[in-house]
Amino acid sequence: xxxxxxxxxxxxxLATLVVDAVADVEPGDVLAGLRARTRTPARRRWVVPTxxxxxxxxxxxxxxxxxxxxxxxxxxxxxxxxxxAPASKPASSAESPTDIDSGAVVLEPAAVYYVGxxxxxxxxxxxxxxxxxxxxxxxxxxxxxxxxxxxYRTLWPAAAFEDASFDGAGADGxxxxxxxxxxxxxxxxxxxxxxxxLAVEAVVRSLQDAYGRGRVEFYAPGSSSxxxxxxxxxxxxxxxxxxxxxxxxxxxxDVLSQVLLDEPSEGQTYPTGDTxxxxxxxxxxxxxxxxxxxxxxxxxxxxQGNVTAEGGDGFYPFSGEVDxxxxxxxxxxxxxxxxxxxxxxxxxxxxxxxTIE
Amino acid sequence: MSPTPPSGWDADTxxxxxxxxxxxxxxxxxxxxxRDQSTAEEVVQDAFVAVHGRWGRLRDPDKALAYLRQAVVNxxxxxLRHRGVVERHAARQARSSDAPGADEASLxxxxxxxxxxxxxxxxxxxxxxxxxxxxxxxxEAEIAEALGISRGAVKSHASRGSAALRIALAxxxxxxx
Numbered sequence: 001x002x003x004x005x006x007x008x009x010x011x012x013x014l015a016t017l018v019v020d021a022v023a024d025v026e027p028g029d030v031l032a033g034l035r036a037r038t039r040t041p042a043r044r045r046w047v048v049p050t051x052x053x054x055x056x057x058x059x060x061x062x063x064x065x066x067x068x069x070x071x072x073x074x075x076x077x078x079x080x081x082x083x084x085a086p087a088s089k090p091a092s093s094a095e096s097p098t099d100i101d102s103g104a105v106v107l108e109p110a111a112v113y114y115v116g117x118x119x120x121x122x123x124x125x126x127x128x129x130x131x132x133x134x135x136x137x138x139x140x141x142x143x144x145x146x147x148x149x150x151x152y153r154t155l156w157p158a159a160a161f162e163d164a165s166f167d168g169a170g171a172d173g174x175x176x177x178x179x180x181x182x183x184x185x186x187x188x189x190x191x192x193x194x195x196x197x198l199a200v201e202a203v204v205r206s207l208q209d210a211y212g213r214g215r216v217e218f219y220a221p222g223s224s225s226x227x228x229x230x231x232x233x234x235x236x237x238x239x240x241x242x243x244x245x246x247x248x249x250x251x252x253x254d255v256l257s258q259v260l261l262d263e264p265s266e267g268q269t270y271p272t273g274d275t276x277x278x279x280x281x282x283x284x285x286x287x288x289x290x291x292x293x294x295x296x297x298x299x300x301x302x303x304q305g306n307v308t309a310e311g312g313d314g315f316y317p318f319s320g321e322v323d324x325x326x327x328x329x330x331x332x333x334x335x336x337x338x339x340x341x342x343x344x345x346x347x348x349x350x351x352x353x354x355t356i357e
Numbered sequence: 358m359s360p361t362p363p364s365g366w367d368a369d370t371x372x373x374x375x376x377x378x379x380x381x382x383x384x385x386x387x388x389x390x391x392r393d394q395s396t397a398e399e400v401v402q403d404a405f406v407a408v409h410g411r412w413g414r415l416r417d418p419d420k421a422l423a424y425l426r427q428a429v430v431n432x433x434x435x436x437l438r439h440r441g442v443v444e445r446h447a448a449r450q451a452r453s454s455d456a457p458g459a460d461e462a463s464l465x466x467x468x469x470x471x472x473x474x475x476x477x478x479x480x481x482x483x484x485x486x487x488x489x490x491x492x493x494x495x496x497e498a499e500i501a502e503a504l505g506i507s508r509g510a511v512k513s514h515a516s517r518g519s520a521a522l523r524i525a526l527a528x529x530x531x532x533x534x
Contacts, residue, residue: 011491011519013530018491018522021472022385024465027398031376034402038372038409134505163482165505167435176438222480224438 106133110210112142113202114152115195116257119346123257124198124205125152128265131210136164139210140177143202148266149352155191155199155231160184162221166211174246175207175216179230182220187232196231201255204247215246252315258283258348259338263319269355272329279319280350282309284338289318296331296353303327329357368412372405375421380405382493383429389488390433392473400436404428426493427503430485437481468529475525483518486511 107130116125127147131139144156163178187196204216217226218235228235228245235245249255259282270276282289287308294301309318322334335351366374380401387397408415408425415421476484485504489495497515501508523530 014519014522014526015491017468017472017526017529018389018476018487020465021469021476022388022492024469025381025385025388025394025397027381027384027394027401030380030398030402031373034372034376034405034409035369037402037406038369132507134502135507136505137510138507165431165434167431167438173431173435176434 107131108133108210110139111206111262112139112147113205114143114147114149115155115198115202116149116152116350118257118348122192122195122198123348124202124255125149125257125260125350126205126262127152128262136166136175136207136211137161139206140164140203143206151351155195155202157181157184157188164207166214174214175211176219176226177203177207177216178219178221179227180221182223184231185220185227185229191231193232197233197250198255200230200233200247201250204249205255208249213249215248217244217246253283256283256315257350258315259289259336259350260315261334261336261350261352264334264352264354266352267355268352269357270324272327272356273325274356276322276324276334276354277319278322278334278336279317280336281315281317282336282338282348283313283315284309284348285341286339287311287316287318288339289336290339291320291322291334291336293322293327293332293334296333299333302332324356327356331355366412366418368409371412371418371421372409375408375418375425376405379422379425383425386426386488386492387429387433389473389476389492390430390484391437392477396436397433400432401429403432423499423502426489426495430489430503434481434485471529472526475522478525479518479521480514482506482510483514483521486514487518487522490515 109128110131111126112129112131113124113126115122117123127149129142129148131142140161141159144154144158144160147154159180161177162180163176165176167173167176187193191199203218207216208214218230219225220227226235226245230247233247235247237245259280261278261280263277263279276293278291280289287310289307289309290304291307292301292304303322305320305322307318307320309316318336332354333351334354335349337347337349340347383401383404384394384397387400388394391397391400404425407428408421411424412421415424476487479487482504486500489500489503495503497508497511500511504511506514
């Protein structure tokens with residue numbers, strides 16, 4: 001703990017044995033073959049889909065490789081969105097870099113998916129949480145912990161995850177999630193089929209939003225072949241690895257609440273007179289999203305307005321600002337909801353409790 | 358440490374430079390992880406092809422090397438899981454195991470085999486951490502980055518793994534002291 005940075009206990013004898021173990025490995029010269037494999041005219045192009053923009057884009061690098069015949073010249077892949085280009089600033093001071101394990105740790109906002117209720121039954125919502133950069137195991141661990149927003153719940157038992165990693169490079173490969181208990185292959189008593197598929201979907205989406213669109217394989221502890229079922233949900237046969245089963249995300253409208261608030265975060269605090277910035281994604285009739293700021297106790301409405309999540313069918317980002325000038329200190333609920341042209345109470349809603357002080 | 362100004366390199370030059378400097382050591386690293394040399398060579402070639410394709414983004418030999426290492430570790434892990442590498446290696450060994458002579462060379466070969474066997478028995482994270490630590494001499498922070506785990510996890514994998522190795526290889530360690 002107290003040893004200086006990057007200092008190992010020296011273990012020379014063991015190190016010598018390990019180095020020596022491969023000292024006689026002399027690989028053949030394959031440079032010519034490598035040149036041949038990389039010489040192809042640049043047919044591979046990288047496209048960043050615009051549809052998925054969201055406030056978590058800071059931690060989201062989504063790349064889709066498109067093979068085409070008559071695309072650009074020889075420059076190779078065009079640069080992707082830089083993983084460090086922030087689409088919005090971290091939502092709260094809790095997300096500033098922290099010192100853990102005696103080393104400087106870079107925290108990045110990541111979307112972690114939880115389950116909440118909607119007029120259509122349980123659906124996924126998400127919280128933007130600080131997660132150590134590149135720490136996939138840490139990210140999935142959050143999925144089995146209680147969310148900050150009391151409206152949400154996790155469907156995973158505590159400490160359900162042992163590890164998570166990415167087997168591949170770039171957008172090319174798949175995630176491996178190791179569960180802590182082989183019994184998680186079956187659907188636990190009391191969990192509905194919808195809930196179990198949402199639980200699996202929460203893992204897939206949290207990893208894919210943060211690290212790219214690889215498929216996700218689950219492993220029982222100590223096992224080296226992917227599980228066929230997780231919480232009773234059957235994995236798909238992977239189209240690219242015959243005989244291997246894995247999961248990919250389901251269509252947004254099947255699994256997500258139709259409105260998702262990414263900012264503010266639950267419990268966020270504002271000085272009096274500050275501006276509340278909000279952002280999220282919604283699939284609403286004509287893109288219409290209504291927001292409201294009301295007193296947590298007594299429900300007095302402070303302010304209300306509309307913004308649009310424009311684009312067409314499906315999910316689109318929305319954002320806006322609420323001027324807090326003259327709003328007295330205290331606890332408030334900030335809520336958003338989708339349009340309900342039917343008038344039958346079918347609005348989807350999401351909210352956060354915030355404090356002005 | 359890092360060779361000449363990186364920005365001037367195009368993807369092809371970068372590939373050649375990285376190949377010249379790191380091909381052998383990365384294959385050896387992969388052998389520590391997957392044991393089978395031909396699998397290791399495939400894994401590392403794929404990693405070079407990937408870094409070539411990604412050069413537009415990396416543009417810096419240090420970053421490219423970190424990416425290469427990461428790709429080698431990840432691809433080694435996935436090769437182990439998907440291709441039954443262990444079984445293949447075992448089959449090959451069975452075929453080629455002739456009566457061993459008690460000369461120096463065969464003693465060395467036995468020792469090397471024992472070390473690779475001992476590595477094989479470790480959980481994959483421990484094996485990865487120890488290979489990066491002992492063979493590439495990476496720092497704790499570099500290992501954490503390469504494996505996408507916390508430095509605390511690197512520490513605990515390293516200490517558990519080296520304890521297990523010390524027991525498994527006790528005979529060879531005593532010889533050397």
